[in-house]
Amino acid sequence: MSDFFLPMIIIALILYSLYKKKNAYSSFAIGAKKSFDLILTTFPYIVTILVVVAVYNASGLNIYVSQALSPILNFLGVPPELTELIILKNFTGGGSIAILENIFQTHGVDTYIGKCASVIMASSEAVFYVTAVYFSKTKIEKFKYLIPLALFLNFFSAIFACFICRFI
Amino acid sequence: MNIVWTITLIASLIVMLVIDPANAFSEMLNGSEQAINLSIKLWAVYALWLGILQIIEDTKLDEVFKKLLNPIISILFKDVDEYTKNQIAINITSNLLGMGNACTPSGINAIGGMYKGGNSITGNMSMLIVFNTANIQLIPTTIIGIRILHGSANSSSIIFPTILTSIASVTLGIFLSKICAKIFLKEKKHE
Numbered sequence: 001m002s003d004f005f006l007p008m009i010i011i012a013l014i015l016y017s018l019y020k021k022k023n024a025y026s027s028f029a030i031g032a033k034k035s036f037d038l039i040l041t042t043f044p045y046i047v048t049i050l051v052v053v054a055v056y057n058a059s060g061l062n063i064y065v066s067q068a069l070s071p072i073l074n075f076l077g078v079p080p081e082l083t084e085l086i087i088l089k090n091f092t093g094g095g096s097i098a099i100l101e102n103i104f105q106t107h108g109v110d111t112y113i114g115k116c117a118s119v120i121m122a123s124s125e126a127v128f129y130v131t132a133v134y135f136s137k138t139k140i141e142k143f144k145y146l147i148p149l150a151l152f153l154n155f156f157s158a159i160f161a162c163f164i165c166r167f168i
Numbered sequence: 169m170n171i172v173w174t175i176t177l178i179a180s181l182i183v184m185l186v187i188d189p190a191n192a193f194s195e196m197l198n199g200s201e202q203a204i205n206l207s208i209k210l211w212a213v214y215a216l217w218l219g220i221l222q223i224i225e226d227t228k229l230d231e232v233f234k235k236l237l238n239p240i241i242s243i244l245f246k247d248v249d250e251y252t253k254n255q256i257a258i259n260i261t262s263n264l265l266g267m268g269n270a271c272t273p274s275g276i277n278a279i280g281g282m283y284k285g286g287n288s289i290t291g292n293m294s295m296l297i298v299f300n301t302a303n304i305q306l307i308p309t310t311i312i313g314i315r316i317l318h319g320s321a322n323s324s325s326i327i328f329p330t331i332l333t334s335i336a337s338v339t340l341g342i343f344l345s346k347i348c349a350k351i352f353l354k355e356k357k358h359e
Contacts, residue, residue, distance in 0.1 A: 005265075013223055020227045031222025035215035038273055039207060046210075047203040052177045054199025058191065059183035061176075093268075094206060100314065109320040118315060118326040122308035123333040125301045131169065134275045134297065135289075142288040143169055145348040149294070149341070150301045157302065157337040164329045 045132035053091050062088065073155075078162045081106075081113050086120060086158045090151060093126040112165060119161040124154040210269055217270040221258060233257040244299075244342065245292045252281030256296065266305040275300060291349035298345045302338035306331070 017024040056062055065087060070080040078086070085103060089096045100121050107113040127150040131143065184192035224230050234241070234250075234257040241248075241256055248256070255278035262271045275296065282292045308330050315323040 010220065013220065013227075013229070016229065017223050017227050022223075022226050024223050027223045027226040028219035031219040031225075032215045034218045034222075034273075035211055038214050038218065038276065039211045041276070042210070042272070043203070043207050046207055047200055048173070050203040050206070051196050051199035052173060052180065054195050054202065055180040055184060055192065056176055058188070058195040058198075059180040060187065061180050061183050095202075097314065100311075101318065104314075104318040109315050109318045110322060110325075114320075115326055115329070118308075118311050119329045119333055122305070122311040122326065122330040123303055123337060125303040127297075127301055128169070128172070130275070130300050131297060133272060134279045134300070135293075137276055137280045138283040139285075140283070140287055140289055140293075141170070144289060144352045146289055146294050146297060147169065147172070149344055149348055150297055152344075153298065153301050153337050153341045156340060157333050160336050161329065161333045164332055168325055168329055 041136045042133045045136050046129075049091060049129055049132060050095075053088070053095055056091075057088075057095075073158070076159045078158055079113055079116065082117055082120065082158070082162070085117055086155065089121065089124050090127050090154055092129055096121065096126075115165045115168065116162045119165060120158050123157045123161060125150075127151055127154060210272075213269045214273060217262075217267070218273050221273060224258070225254070230254040230258055233261050237261070244295050248282060248292060252278055255281055259296070260299065260304075263300065263304055264306050266307050266309040268310055271300065288353075291345070291353055294345045294349060295342065298341035299338060302334045302341055304334040304338050 014024050017027070062084060066080075066083040069087065070083045073083055073086070074080055081103065085096055085099045088099055100117055103117045104114055109118075127147065131147065131150070135143075181192060184195070224233075231254065234254050237257045237260055238253070240260075241253055245253070245256060255274045258274040259271055259278055262274060278296055279293055282290060282296075307327060311326065311330075312323050315326070
């Protein structure tokens with residue numbers, strides 16, 4: 001179903017562009033050119049975050065932090081097997097896919113834990129990454145309440161996901 | 169951002185010094201290498217999507233998205249110009265369609281459009297980040313794909329719980345973002 005979705009949208013878009021008598025070819029080229037600028041702006045922030053995530057994971061600090069937070073999350077109905085995923089998901093979406101696959105291999109895909117992990121991955125976002133990249137073209141340094149709020153929302157959706165998965 | 173980054177880096181490096189000093193630097197280099205690999209992939213994604221987005225903008229289709237989403241956008245975002253509204257509309261649409269990294273270009277443009285100088289966030293920016301944090305999407309294509317790869321018998325069973333969770337998270341987020349903006353951002357005007 002979703003395999004057909006994107007190609008069909010693109011065909012419709014090109015046809016619409018023809019109908020509007022616009023040059024889709026040069027529009028696309030102009031748009032693609034902007035990717036240089038975009039990647040130059042976002043790259044420094046991607047490095048900054050991934051360098052920290054690499055040492056954070058290699059130092060084993062991720063395991064200590066998970067162990068420290070597990071009892072609290074467990075109290076709120078989140079299985080301890082998911083703590084590491086929930087924490088890392090705040091930093092990097094790509095990096096947490098490795099942990100998701102690990103959970104699938106150890107605990108199964110269609111188990112309670114497997115389903116919870118899937119829903120958590122799909123309903124939260126890498127807050128640190130998104131904030132760093134989205135603000136990369138501005139000079140904003142004062143994020144005030146934003147990071148704590150977004151982190152809170154990710155933890156909330158993890159707790160909510162584990163609750164809702166009990167019923168499916 | 170700065171505080172979390174600094175604390176995490178220093179703490180991680182200190183632990184590395186104790187357990188495995190030889191690999192501390194090479195792990196950082198490893199992270200940097202991952203960033204290059206990811207950026208090349210992202211570059212490809214950006215180039216393709218910015219090309220498509222440019223066709224959308226040139227055919228004025230973004231105005232159509234904006235009209236459809238305008239009721240939501242005008243409630244959530246106050247005093248934004250037309251360009252920013254279009255970018256927000258594209259950002260929300262690409263979120264809904266589960267396009268993942270394709271949301272980034274419009275997100276950056278939307279924040280850029282809201283930015284009027286200074287070094288502090290605004291209520292509108294916080295709202296956009298909250299919207300992206302809840303990752304609200306109709307079909308979580310990426311995760312379903314990974315589930316299929318791992319032999320799930322019912323890979324799409326997560327669609328409904330995911331939508332419910334996203335809606336719960338985005339509703340709470342909108343509410344809290346409005347409250348926090350009132351408490352933390354008003355003070356600035358009194359200064």
